[in-house]
Amino acid sequence: MWVQCPVCSGIDVGKVSSSNYYCWNCLVEIKYKKGNEAHIYNIQDDGTLESAYKVDLQE
Numbered sequence: 001m002w003v004q005c006p007v008c009s010g011i012d013v014g015k016v017s018s019s020n021y022y023c024w025n026c027l028v029e030i031k032y033k034k035g036n037e038a039h040i041y042n043i044q045d046d047g048t049l050e051s052a053y054k055v056d057l058q059e
């Protein structure tokens, strides 16, 4: 599966789990949802995820 970061459009994206990815450029976790929607999470110092915003993916 070809994954691009929906924030920076970069391809420096690593897979975390089946629907979660990590952008090494933005340092955020990306969780893909149904309906062409991606949620962006900031990773806090203690390792927990803070919901930041969502992105509507363009086809």
Ligand SMILES: [Zn+2]
Residues within 6 Å of the ligand: 005, 006, 007, 008, 009, 010, 023, 024, 025, 026, 027
């Ligand atoms: Zn990115």
